[in-house]
Structure formats: structure tokens, C-alpha cells
Amino acid sequence: MKLIKQLKRLDFKSILTLLRLCFRFPFFVFPTLSATKKCMSISTEHYGRKHYKNGPANAFRHALWNYVIAKKCSFITSNKATLLMWAKKITDWHEHAFPNRELAKKMDLHNNEVGRFIFSEYSLKTEYEVIKILKKMTLISVKVDSSSNFDDFKNRLVHIIND
Numbered sequence: 551m552k553l554i555k556q557l558k559r560l561d562f563k564s565i566l567t568l569l570r571l572c573f574r575f576p577f578f579v580f581p582t583l584s585a586t587k588k589c590m591s592i593s594t595e596h597y598g599r600k601h602y603k604n605g606p607a608n609a610f611r612h613a614l615w616n617y618v619i620a621k622k623c624s625f626i627t628s629n630k631a632t633l634l635m636w637a638k639k640i641t642d643w644h645e646h647a648f649p650n651r652e653l654a655k656k657m658d659l660h661n662n663e664v665g666r667f668i669f670s671e672y673s674l675k676t677e678y679e680v681i682k683i684l685k686k687m688t689l690i691s692v693k694v695d696s697s698s699n700f701d702d703f704k705n706r707l708v709h710i711i712n713d
Contacts, residue, residue, distance in 0.1 A: 556648075559648065560647055561647075564643070564646070564647035567643055567647070568643060568647070571639055571640060571643060575636055577623075577626045578623045578626060578636050578640075581619070581622035581623045581625065581626065582619050582622070582623065582636075582640055584622055585615070585618040585619040585621070585622040585623075586615065586619070588618055588622075589611060589614050589615040589618050590611075592614060592618075592681065593607065593610060593611040593614065596610070596681070596685065597610065597611075597713075600713045603711060603713060604654050604657065604709060604710040604711050605709045605710070605711045605712060605713035606688045606689075606691040606707065606709045606712075606713060607688065607713055608657075608658075608661075608709065609657070609661045609664075609688060609691045609707035609708060609709045610684050610685065610687075610688040610691075610707065612641075612658050612661035612662050612664075612665060613661050613662070613664045613665035613668060613684055613687070613707060614665060614680075614681070614684055615641065615662070615665060616637045616638075616641055616662045616663075616664075616665030616666045616668075616669065617665045617666075617668050617669045617680055617684075618677075619636070619637045619640065619641070620633040620634060620636070620637045620666065620669040620673070621669065621673065621677070623636055623637075624673065630669075630670060630673065633669070634666050634669065634670060637662075637665070637666050637669070638662070638663075638666060641662045642659065642662070645658050645659055645662070652696075653694070653695070653696050653710060654710060656700060657694060657708055657709065657710055660700050660703070660708055661707055661708065664687075664705055664706065664707055667705050668680060668683065668684065684707075687706070687707050688707055690706070690707075691706070691707040691708060691709045692706055692707070692708045692709070693708075693709055693710070693711075693712065694708045694709070694710060695710070
């Protein structure tokens, strides 16, 4: 199983942090796993394997991931602050537990934040409508490098390479 394989890659501290998160928010665990699977499926459907690279498709995937996590967990609670906090905590944990190059990590964290912004603005829209919004945002995703100031791209998707 892929989940077991991924968990074997984690160090002890990351596992403890994950366990603390899961015990603190036990009802969000399964919706988050479901959201992750759904996000990967949607990203592959729209972009093929391009979403595994650091291009615009990857930006789409990270934003969609945060949106779908919050949306699926909204069946547990309607408290937006709690939903956004959970999506941030679990996706930040992922970025720290599975290290990436510094620029790629900054890009992922930024695009995760964009996804949470999309949820906060469009939580009542359908999934189809949000995918359309994110696809439009993906078309105008900004290419960044190590000298980029990510604060200049608030609520905009960013990428490192062109697909």
C-alpha cells in the first residue's frame, strides 16, 4: 500500500507530530486521506503526470489539495477557521516531513496558502466551479526563482519550471 510506503520514509519526530495532529483532529483524518486521493486523481485527469513536476500543474495540485481538504472536512464542522487551520497544519506538516529543495518548498507552501484562500472565498461553489477557477489561475501562474519575493504574488499561483 502506498500509504505504508510513505510512512516508512518518515523520521520519528515527523511520525510523532503526525500522531499529535491526528489525535487532536481525529474526525479530519479520513476526509483528508480521501481529499488527497481525489486531488491526485483530478490533477492527473487534467494535467497527466505534469503535476509531479514544479510547473503550473503542480501549483494547481497544491492549491486544489488544500481546497479539497477543507471542503471534505467541512462535513465535520462548518467552522471555517478550524477548517483552514487544519488544512494548513496537515499540509505544512507534509512539506516538512517530506523535504524538498528550498525553492520548491517555498513554492508548495505558497500554493497551499492560495488553495486555502480559494476555499475561504469560494467554499459555497461546486467542485467543478472551483476547478475552473484554479485552471484559469494556473494559466497565469507566475514563474519564480530564488530571488523572487513571494509576498508579491499573494493569492496567485506560482511555479518554478514551465511544463
